[in-house]
Amino acid sequence: MAYVQGYKYDVFVSFSLADDVAPAGIGEGWVHQFAKMLETALRQRMGLGLKGGLEFFFSPKRAQDGNYDLAAFLSDARQSALMVSVLSPSYVTPRGPDRPAFTILELEAFLEADKAAERLFVVKVLPFDRDGPHPKALRDKLGKDFYYETPTGVPMPLDPTSPERREQFMTLVHDLAHGIKNRLQTLRESARPPTLLVQPEPASIELPPLGTVLLTKVTEDLDDERDQVQRHLEQFNVRILPQSGSYPSGDAEFETAYASDLQAADMVVQLLSRLPGREPKGYALTQARLAAKAGKPIAQWRHPGLELDRVADPAHRELLEGPNVVVDGLEAFKAEVVTRLRKLKEQNGAKLAASGDALIFINADMPEMERARALCREIERAGHGAILPVAYDPAQQVLAQKVREDLENSILHCDALVLVYGQDEVWVRNQLFRYRKLKPDRDQPMRWVAVYKEPPDGVDAIGIRLPELRKVGADGLNRALAELKEGAA
Secondary structure (H helix, E strand, O other): OOOOOOOOEEEEEEOOHHHHOOHHHOOOOHHHHHHHHHHHHHHHHHOOOOOOOOOEEOOOOOOHHHOOOHHHHHHHHHOEEEEEEEEOHHHHOOOEOOEOOHHHHHHHHHOOOOOHHHHEEEEEOOOOOOOOOOOHHHHHOOOEEOEEEOOOOOEEEOOOOOOOOHHHHHHHHHHHHHHHHHHHHHHHHHHOOOOOOOOOOOOOOOOOOOEEEEEOOOOHHHHHHHHHHHHHHHOOOEEEEOOOOOOOOOHHHHHHHHHHHHHHOOEEEEEOOOOOOOOOOOHHHHHHHHHHHOOOOEEEEEOOOOOHHHOOOHHHHHHHOOOOEEEOOHHHHHHHHHHHHHHHHHHHHHHHHHHOOOEEEEEOOHHHHHHHHHHHHHHHHOOOEEEOOOOOOHHHOOOHHHHHHHHHHHHHHOOEEEEEOOOOHHHHHHHHHHHHHHHHHOOOOOOEEEEEOOOOOOHHHHOOOOOOEEEEOHHHHHHHHHHHHHHHO
8 A cells, every 4th residue: 555645656766778777787777776775765764664555666677578568657657646757868768750758658647647746856867968858847857966977077877886886876865765755744644634623732842833945946066965955954844945846947937936935935045156057047146136136035155165266157256255155064054044044033023023913814615705804804903914815716717726825825824814604614624624734834833713603602513623723703803803912012
């Protein structure tokens, strides 16, 4: 049985057989060794045994003797929670005119699912032409380089059996396993059906959210450093953007996606090398400029050994010499970022307390929207801001996905939540389940959650208890609004 409910396989390894040929026909091929070590590392990190609890699809003999059932492999790809694509020139080379490689067909089948690109992991056994006519997801993913360059500049796959390369190989495998584990756990949680009754949550040792960081796109020579920074920040319960791990390569697409994440970020963290970035051209400087334009705090880093006189681009050299650039070891920079996030959180909390106003999200099902609008006016008269949900209207072509995204953003960024309870307790329960799912991703704890009904009797029928949950009528809501003001005094 798969670890993630609703899928046949948890991990599908897609690769070209040409990359799995054993040297001189002896022993196991490169992909075979990689897949075995990845599965082992993944099971270790997830606390699973040698067998069971995880469905890991890797078929090294799938095409021997002409036995390749394309339809079966495409079906398996579609039913997989995650895909690991082992990229190389062989992976992307067509079989002939208008005949894509089997690997590309597997990838395209996997990408048919909604948001599948966010569930794609890429490793490169050899460099390939990123500008070729490949699926967009391949062009956007930087991936991890499992190769090195010889002194003469020739790329060579990392040999897991080589004493000189084994440590580097295993470090990359465990980095990849760490990212896959986190993604599988997230998918498993979102696929889990809600329990019938939510009990008050026990005390937890998990740190409260420290904030949201936009960890910018880096040049390929800083992939490892970016991974280190991300793992360090995640230990302090920092939410990392972009959630997909990468941005598109095109100029307009890149800036649009980046600007969207900027709005949700508390801070921008940027790692700089002597390279300005190629896809799109000069993206290091572009990201810094957009962050400054948005007024976002930015923490930048470059290695103290970086020689500025080797930087040919004057604009990029100026970026490297900017006032926000920390020139120090990476460990010192990681600690500095955490310190800045803590100060920023304290400052934001103080601003909210001083202002005395809060942003309250009033969520209601369609039959109760008139009551929600009336509550919105009352909340505004009490000196607070209010948000109403976007209504799904097929006639206006407002997509259901966009409505869901807006709903989740409202829950993530409001200070308090009001659920208008009419006649449908199931709707109220579903909204509380949604809030509870999003609760760990909030930067600040919700001040309170109120289930509103006038009169308030009968609210207990929803059968849910949370520490921050209140069941109120008009008087109770007014007291809750007054508390927000009193807390600021």
